[in-house]
Amino acid sequence: MKSENTAPSLADLDALANRALETVPAELRRHLGAVVIRVEDFPDEDTEKEMELESPFDLLGLYRGVGLPRKSVSDPQPHIDMIFLYRRPILDYWCESGEELYAVVRHVLIHEIGHHFGFSDADMERIETEGQ
Secondary structure (H helix, E strand, O other): OOOOOOOHHHHHHHHHHHHHOOOOOOOHHHOOOOOEEEOOOOOOOOHHHHHHHHHHHHOOEEEEEOHHOOOOOOOOOOOOOEEEEEHHHHHHHHHOOOOOHHHOOOOOHHHHHHHHHHOOOOHHHHHHHHHH
């Protein structure tokens, strides 16, 4: 059993992400297809360089893939679409914000799912509000 002084683990955040995924409208979940959700402690060095991060704590999540609006059946993609949630930056934000951890994870997940669909920030906000 985890003590109250122990930070939530990768598995804990993965469980929160899976719970949050269930609140995404079914019509969107159905079109996520083979998108993989992965929880890691931090972005890797290549991602840090590519995103020009000043600190690995600057990125809470990342969608890697080709968004649905840009996909083409005549141009198959060699990589799996992935959503990364970065545990340590999320925990840092959670501690600073005072928000519930589940709400932070859900917000980041929905934002990254929105990138997969090519949604605007307003669309993502609406999805976040509807599923609460």
